[in-house]
Amino acid sequence: MNPFKGMLDKINVESVELELMRTAYGSTTTLLSKLDPRILMVWYLIFAFAPWFFFDSAKLLSIFAFVTVITAISKANKLVLFLLCLGIIGQMACYAIVAYFLGGNMAALAALLTLTLKLATISLASIAVFSNIDPERFSDALLSFGAPAQLAFSISYGYRVIPVMVEEYKDIMLSFRLRGHAPSKKGFLSWRYAYYLLKIAVLAFYPLILNTAKRIRTTIEALETKGFSYAMNNNDVKRLKLSYLKIKAADIIFLLVSILILIAIILI
Amino acid sequence: MSESIIRIEGLSFVYPANERPSLDNIDLEINKGDFVSIIGGNGSGKTTLCKCINGIIPHFIAGDFYGEVKVCGVDTLDMPVSTLAQRVSYIYQDFESQLVRPTVLDDVTFGPLNFGMKDYHQKGMEALRMLDIEGLKDRFIWELSGGQKHLTALAGALSVKPDIIIIDEPAAQLDPYNAVAIYRRLKILNESFGITVITIEHNTELIAEYCNSVILMDAGRAVWIKPVRDALNAVNDLVKRNIYPPQVSQAAWRISPNMPSYPLTVGEAEKYFAAARIQCPVESNDCGLGDDAHMPHPAIEFKDVSLWFRSLTETTKNVLKDISLSINEGENVAIVGNNGAGKSTLLKMITGVIKPKGGHITVYGTETAEIMPEELSSTVAYIYQNPEEMFIEDSIRKDISYFLKTRHKAHEYEVLDYFINDIIKSFGLEDLQHKDGRMLSGGQQRRASLAIGVAMQPKILLLDEPTGSLDIESRREMVNSLELLKDRVKTVIIATHDMSLAAEWADRVIVMKDGRIIADGDTRSIFDDITLLDQCHLKPPQIVELSKRLNMRPIALSIDEFTSRISSIDEVMI
Amino acid sequence: MERVLRPERKNSSKDLMLFILVLALSGIENLIAEVLPEFQLGPIEVGISSFIFVPIVLCILFDSFWAALAAPIGELVFADLILGEFGGLGEFEEVILLTMGLYIAGKMVKDVTNRKQIAAAALFAFIFQDLIGTFIDMTKVWVGIEDFEAISGLPESVFALEMIDFLVEFAVTGIIFGLIPTLYFAPRLYGKIEPLLGIKPRLIEKGAALNVPIRLIGGAIIAVIAAAAVSMLSGAGFNIIEWEPEFLDQFGQWYIWVPITIAAIVAIVVIWLGKSNNGEGQDINV
Known part of the structure; x- marks a missing residue:
């Protein structure tokens, strides 16, 4: 297998990009995505902290199971989930193997298992929640928690410009390739070819940085004329913007049930 | 006498890094409800002038500022940009960078929301309705075509209910079909909603069809402001500055350079040239197929x-x-x-x-x-x-x-x-x-x-x-x-x-x-087929259309071709 | 008659401009690095974790706190959040570390045309961020496992693997995608990007030596030591004192968040101090 061969394809091939775009911009409604983003974030906080409180694997396993169920009904990206599991398991396996060679025993493995569970639970909780809040609602939730307006704006602005910038980067890469000269010999594992592509990938930032700088000036002026800095320090505007966020009965029920389940797990 | 909405007196502006003023002692008055176009060569100060009107200069871009700009009777220096922005909306040449929010409705409501208008949602929807693009409201900005993006930027400008809309070179950024679509809507906004429209424009054919008056800028000075017909008929003034009136006017001017007035549209030109004699082309190399002497490779x-x-x-x-x-x-x-x-x-x-x-x-x-x-x-x-x-x-x-x-x-x-x-x-x-x-x-x-x-x-x-x-x-x-x-x-x-x-x-x-090829042929035969072009929303150049209406056979593809084949018509007047 | 206007929020809009610029660029840089394939062997990743030179170069060129802050936020927003990989609270430490590293790097350079200074700054930005990140990772394992030290072989293995990971990262991200491109890009962009943004290029202090903002770095290191100390207390200390082990079993290890919070607060205070004094006076030059 040639590991570098796929690299170029990965940049160009539509399927990866489509997958990316679908994760970012596809709209599927799930139970969680209908809930208030602030409630979801509070839920996340609870489940991100909870695992650190326990060392009992049965309890950890129960919490893990519950979070898994919630993740299953969310629209989490399967690929992301897969990579996450692979990453955590791989990391722990490595520790265990090396520990074994350094004179460890099965105790190391058992100990690592609980840590793995903790990390997995926390990661799952974050994926379940944040893949169900679209960036727009996330930014509004942050705003309502008192985050600065620049931060909140930057999230939705990122959401706006990503596809455009990715497209431009690809065009610039092509510009290099359409005038460049790929190495005729690919070398061992195609290293020459990989080096050629990576060099272009780095150099392509030069035009990208300058072109972006040129455009951002217009953006800032436009923000000014659209009253952004006027609104930034104005609480009435903030209230108006966030007025659509309302905590409903379903939100409360979801949170309460989750907390009850957590308490039940702790007590049993 | 109509009332003026913008009054500029003794305005000069020098950018920090420059020595020469970009605007040089400008006195200008623009009437309420006018549809004005600003023309002038590169670096003549068109954009700078417009940025003075919406207050970006000097509130945002610093520099040496002399004189006075009054919008709706208030000095721009006495108004913060945010207040001014509710009166004067600005659409940039690089309008894509002006769209800052992920979806169309978000972007259109961004202004009204920032200004704290309670009915911001309604205002945004209203703007979309005025431009007849409600269907786009939930689309992501990146999904849109260039024309749709421009309309979204325009809707964003409209949503704050401005008195004045300034548009920087719409036709240069869009294909002709979308440029016309934008101008048609601007005309409606101007005539039915009383909005004063100012465009920076190079396309004199669009100016002739949609604008009421024209400001000519040169080297930071406002040379004149004239009603559109007078402006475009001042051919000498324009050509000297590398600005070209509509093709039909150019053709008429080249044939008889001293006429008091020239046609601006194909319809006018048809009448103007009605009595002219058409000569056969000197050389008939227009079969278009080229010589088949050597085998095509x-x-x-x-x-x-x-x-x-x-x-x-x-x-x-x-x-x-x-x-x-x-x-x-x-x-x-x-x-x-x-x-x-x-x-x-x-x-x-x-x-x-x-x-x-x-x-x-x-x-x-x-x-x-x-x-x-x-x-x-x-x-x-x-x-x-x-x-x-x-x-x-x-x-x-x-x-x-x-x-x-x-x-x-x-x-x-x-x-x-x-x-x-x-x-x-x-x-x-x-x-x-x-x-x-x-x-x-x-x-x-x-x-x-x-x-x-x-x-x-x-x-x-x-x-x-x-x-x-x-x-x-x-x-x-x-x-x-x-x-x-x-x-x-x-x-x-x-x-x-x-x-x-x-x-x-x-x-x-x-x-x-x-995504399909509709027609493929030599240039002259393709341009001869008006129905085909129509069907593809392509508008042939004025001179092609004119030569067709005048029954010129074969049609003329350029002004040179046209003028070389038509007799002098000094005796004909509109 | 020239009419002078009070400068109205000119600086805040420059800050916003730099913030958005760096945000967008380091976001896209991260996103692209994300799409490129990686080879993962447990905790050791061979692959491009980021084109880190992009934020480093920009922070050197602009020497702005907002630019430094925008880099990790851009990564968060573009690459993590939008791809559904947002790590929640864990991202917090990264924001602090990268912001501090980049901000100090920007402060270190006094002469943008001096390659040695740029090299030093680029290396510092990476090492500060990644080395401390590695320590925090190790601390997490320590805290997350009961009687970590008692399990033979485990501490050594965690330490060894994390250090190898750091070294690989250093070679790949730090040198190949950090130092080398920074040396290439910084002088090329200097004087070119600023006019596009309508701002003045950073002053070159010709002949000025590398600036080591001792107080800033000192403060940053104190923050990290504080973090380490507190986690030691929460992890090991209590076992020695035999303090309510029952309670600890269930509620002990949340202390991990105490050091991080403290580190965050210290970091913010330190940066604030550095900002107001601009690192003059007590800085030493080397």
């Missing part, structure tokens, strides 16, 4: 090529459908069609960066699917629509030599330099060669991008929308540069929606619509 061949993409919603989107095409060495081909017709994709497929999903493409016998774009690039050069994406080095000279230097060893560079110097000279880039491409004006950028392509010594040169987003002056510069290609490149293919470019430059025209 196919350079590019498409066989049943199709291309599709999967979209977000799991449906497939056809980009090209069953394209079969053969282009011979030595041809100058224009591919015309509106945005989204598939022109750019077709060009990119020739470079090998996009491979066909169905069918075969060969370039000089080589299948593009089986070769890397890098290898094909010694045969095919592609000039981007946006030249800034081609400036990958930090100077024009380095950009021009990039291709050659990647293919030659260091000790050969000296020889290469002769060749590169020659190219730089013939494209008139000597003084610019050490500058970064991004620092050049639009016209210079295009010239530089052409030089980059030519330096690759390709057999086939592909140009994507070479006159797009250029003002008229730079467009001329570009068309002149195209002449330089004739000795250097055998086959040139241009994808364009600029119909007069196609008419004047190409010897073969391919018409595309929705």
Whole structure:
């Protein structure tokens, strides 16, 4: 297998990009995505902290199971989930193997298992929640928690410009390739070819940085004329913007049930 | 007497880094409800003037500011930008950078929301309704076409209910079909809603059709403000500044330079020239087929090529459908069609960066699917629509030599330099060669991008929308540069929606619509078929339409052709 | 008559401009690095974790706190959040570390045309961020496992693997995608990007030596030591003192968040101090 061969394809091939775009911009409604983003974030906080409180694997396993169920009904990206599991398991396996060679025993493995569970639970909780809040609602939730307006704006602005910038980067890469000269010999594992592509990938930032700088000036002026800095320090505007966020009965029920389940797990 | 909405007195402005003032003692009055166009060459201060009206200067861009600008009776210095912005909306030339929110409705309501208007949602919807684009409200900005983005920017401007809308060069950024769509809507906003509209515009045909008055700027001064007919008839004033009135006016002016007035539209010109005698062309080389003496040598061949993409919603989107095409060495081909017709994709497929999903493409016998774009690039050069994406080095000279230097060893560079110097000279880039491409004006950028392509010594040169987003002056510069290609490149293919470019430059025209080739033939016969062009929403150049209405046979494709075949009509008056 | 206007929020809009610029660029840089394939061997990743030179170069060119802050936020927003890989609270430490590293790097350079200074700054930005990140990772394992030290072989293995990971990262991200491109890009962009943004290029203090903002770095290191100390207390300390082990079993290890919070607060205070004094006076030059 040639590991570098796929690299170029990965940049160009539509399927990866489509997958990316679908994760970012596809709209599927799930139970969680209908809930208030602030409630979801509070839920996340609870489940991100909870695992650190326990060392009992049965309890950890129960919490893990519950979070898994919630993740299953969310629209989490399967690929992301897969990579996450692979990453955590791989990391722990490595520790265990090396520990074994350094004179460890099965105790190391058992100990690592609980840590793995903790990390997995926390990661799952974050994926379940944040893949169900679209960036727009996330930014509004942050705003309502008192985050600065620049931060909140930057999230939705990122959401706006990503596809455009990715497209431009690809065009610039092509510009290099359409005038460049790929190495005729690919070398061992195609290293020459990989080096050629990576060099272009780095150099392509030069035009990208300058072109972006040129455009951002217009953006800032436009923000000014659209009253952004006027609104930034104005609480009435903030209230108006966030007025659509309302905590409903379903939100409360979801949170309460989750907390009850957590308490039940702790007590049993 | 109408009441004035903008009053400018003694306005001068100097940018911090400059010595010369960009605006020089301007006195101007614009009436409420007017539809004004500002014309003038590059660097004449048009944009600077408009930025003074919406208060960006001097509130946001600092500099030396003299004089007074009053909008709706209030001095702009006494009003914060945010208040002023609710009276004067501004649509930038680079309108894409002005859209800051992810979806259309978000962007349109952004202004009213920031200004704390409780009914911001309603205001946004109203603006969308006024422009008849409610259907777009939930779309992501990045999904939209250029025309739709421009309309969204316009809706965003409208949503704060401004008294004045300023639009910087709408026609330069859009294809003709969308430019007309924007102007039609501006006309409605102006006439039915009483909004004062100010456009910076180079396209005098659009000015003639939609605007009421014209301001001429030159070197930071406002030369005059006149009603549109008087303005466009001041041909000497305009031509001196490289501004060109509508084609029909130019033709009439060239034939009889001392008339008190000239026609502005094809309809007027038809009457104006009604009594003129039409002469037969001196030489009849317009069969368009060229001489068949030597066998055509196919350079590019498409066989049943199709291309599709999967979209977000799991449906497939056809980009090209069953394209079969053969282009011979030595041809100058224009591919015309509106945005989204598939022109750019077709060009990119020739470079090998996009491979066909169905069918075969060969370039000089080589299948593009089986070769890397890098290898094909010694045969095919592609000039981007946006030249800034081609400036990958930090100077024009380095950009021009990039291709050659990647293919030659260091000790050969000296020889290469002769060749590169020659190219730089013939494209008139000597003084610019050490500058970064991004620092050049639009016209210079295009010239530089052409030089980059030519330096690759390709057999086939592909140009994507070479006159797009250029003002008229730079467009001329570009068309002149195209002449330089004739000795250097055998086959040139241009994808364009600029119909007069196609008419004047190409010897073969391919018409595309929705990913298909609708027609393919010699230039004259394609332009003769008005129904075909209509069907593809393509508007032929004024001069073509006029010669057709005057029953000129064969039709004239350029002003030169037209004037050479029509008798003097000094005796005829409108 | 020239009419002078009070400068109205000119600086805040420059800050916003730099913030958005760096945000967008380091976001896209991260996103692209994300799309490129990686080879993962447990905790050791061979692959491009980021084109880190992009934020480093920009922070050197602009020497702005907002630019430094925008880099990690851009990564969060573009690459993590939008791809559904947002790590929640864990991202917090990264924001602090990268912001501090980049901000100090920007402060270190006094002469943008001096390659040695640029090299030093680029290396500092990476090492500060990644080395401390590695320590925090190790601390997490320590805290997350009961009687971590008692399990033979485990501490050594965690330490060894994390250090190898750091070294690989250092070679790939720090040198190949950090130091080398920074040296290439910084002088090329200097004087070119600023006019596009309508701002003045940073002053070159010709001949000025590398600036080591001792107080800033000192403060940053104190923050990290504080973090380490507190986690030691929460992890090991309590076991020695035999303090309510029952309670600890269930509620002990949340202390991990105490050091991080403290580190965050210290970091913010330190940066604030550095901002107001601009590192003059007590800085030493080397």
